[in-house]
Amino acid sequence: MTIADDAKPRSGGQPDPTEKPPADAPVIRAIAMPADTNPAGDIFGGWLMAQMDLAAGSVAARRARGRCATVTVEGMTFHSPVFVGDEVSLYARLMSEGRTSMRIKIEAWRRYREEEAVNKVTEAVFVFVAIGKDRRPTPLPPADDSNRIK
Secondary structure (H helix, E strand, O other): OOOOOOOOOOOOOOOOOOOOOOOOOOOEEOOOOHHOOOOOOOOOOHHHHHHHHHHHHHHHHHOOOEEEEEEEEEEEEEEEOOOOOOOOEEEEEEEEOOOOOOEEEEEEEEEEEOOOOOOEEEEEEEEEEOOOOOOOOOOOOOOOOOOOOO
8 A cells, every 4th residue: 555645744744842732721622523624625724713713702701701702813824734633622811801802812732643742733812702681792790710710
């Protein structure tokens, strides 16, 4: 059996040994599946962005103790591809908050299922606003032990 010359490297390139994922546990871990591919056979960037939005939304909802909506995503650059079968880990950090809004940094890291090495795929800052029952922006509640995000 031979491997085609144009076959993609499964490792997605060599990870940078100086770059390590955040020490906290990921908010979400997902396995990239065949249904998530683009026409070229790589994982569709929109799938990855949706996973990042879910992770940021989870952090926002915990902090706001309620419904939140994505307002904007600040710059996103894809550093390396994600392949079918890769484990994608999404790390989140609450960067700042305003009266109704929160800026949440998300980092996406991938690991080939048969290796331990990881590499950063992309990162972005998601801005969310807390939404009240009237579907209008509402002030964030005071931070306490039940909704303080580290």
